[in-house]
Amino acid sequence: MCRLALKTAREPFSPYDVLTAMEAMQEGYDGSGLGLLLRGMEFEDFRYNPKFPILSGIAESEKAWRRLDSFMEERGYELKYDHKFHMKRAHMNGKDRYRYFVRAYRMPDRFADADQDARETELLKTRLALRRDGEEHGGDLSVFSFWPDVTMIKEVGWPLQVGNTLSLHDGQIKARVCMAQGRQNTNYGINLYACHPFFIQGIATMTNGENTAFVPIRDWLIGRNLPGYIGYQSDSEVFTHILHYTLKHLKLPLQIYKHIITPLNAAELDKHPQGDFLKGLRDACRRLIIDGPNAVIGTLPDETCLLVMDHKKLRPATVGGREGVWAIASEMCGVDAMIPDRDPALDFQPMREHTVIIPPQRKELTVWSQYEQFPLSQAA
Incomplete structure (x- = not known):
């Protein structure tokens, strides 16, 4: 297992805030890698x-x-x-x-x-x-x-060790979105490119879990011969590329991502108001169906943030916050560390059908269900 933390706020903040949340969840990773993605950049000595x-x-x-x-x-x-x-x-x-x-x-x-x-x-x-x-x-x-407007830092080491070495606490760099993953090395060698988050054309995701369907998904993506579908030092990198493929090549709305990686079963699709479209999509993208357990957190170029789970729902994640600032973490103590002054009664843990979306305005959460209709105007 790994541990994930994301904070998004209207006002830029220090990435060290998120590293402290990682410290609160330190039993879930082994120091074999830390990845940070910062979006919405502010530099102390440069008007960016x-x-x-x-x-x-x-x-x-x-x-x-x-x-x-x-x-x-x-x-x-x-x-x-x-x-x-x-x-x-x-x-x-x-x-x-x-x-x-x-x-x-x-x-x-x-x-x-x-x-x-x-x-x-x-x-x-x-x-x-x-x-x-x-x-x-x-x-x-x-x-x-x-x-x-994006910076990525990856290093082998413990989160606060990396943060202290690079002096990330001193306010030189701030961002409106910070994603962090503490890696527990399981299937592959220690490699900087294997540290989450993964990134392609403004789209980034990080994952806690194990994708046992990795090889057929990887081979299908490589077979598209599209620039950027390379690497795969981690079985989780395919989640980023599937999201990229959904938004950039299929040009479908964000809600469709969940339908591609974890489609509803046949009986559920028979009852869905857009079932015919979704059945065709499932057949066309069958090789992109994941096998978990996985929790996937992502961000988009407009600073939208998202969280999805697979059907097994054996990798937890919690989202909480208040207007203007929100956090997602593998454990509730991670959300506590990032936003201690929220109302924890409003925290949300998604079920298998949910996509949690934090819009760029950061006013409130949007929880979308696969059983609901998605905007057909974007699915042309």
Whole structure:
């Protein structure tokens, strides 16, 4: 098992708030990996323009750092901000890291009048090219995200250990959304890319559980020959790509995600007002049906946050909060640590048919059931 924590608020906050929640749930992970995703960025020493994509990752050597610089310059990116972490020591778990980087760029001039799809495709291709470059050089360069208003940090270690090393408590970096996962290594080797959350084109998810249907799902996604469906150092990465496939390629509403990964049974579909459509969808996407137990937490580019469970519902998750600030965690003590001043009587634990949605306005929760109708206007 792993442990998950997410906090979303109208006002930017320190990611250290979420790391303390991870500490409250520390019996559920083993220090083999921590992943952080920050969205809605605010920097202490830079007035960030959300149009600038942020490149985040780790360079293991000066040579890797120089290759990164040269690659971005040759591709036409102009560096606008290079964040300097106030490091307390230069290593983590005995492994030296030459540079943790968070860098904001202006996109190449050729994209000044490009449409959104062209810009998003360019950011994806650039991230993949840098990742491939690092792999070709013995893993000396890791790139976790390249997207406007998003930063990702991944490291092997315990949450507060990582937070203290990078001085994440000092207010240099704040965000309106923070996702964190403490990993318990079960099926795979220790690898930074295996740390949740996973990310593609503004869409991120993290999972507590084990996806025993991983291999057929992975093979189906790879068979689409779509950019970005690579890697899979973790069986949970497919959840991110299924959500991406649902929203970006099928162009279906968020509610459909649950219907794809955990469709209703035949008797339930016979009674559903949109049963014919959902039966066709189930048949077309049959290879994407998951087998749990899993709890999946995600965020979208507009700062929407979501939580879903599979039918086995053997990996718990709780959501709670108040207007303006909400939290999701694997355990209630995690929600307590992030939002102690809420009314806990209003906390919600979803059942197998639910999708919990926290809209960008963060006024209140939306709990949607698979038995309800979804907006057909978005499912054309």
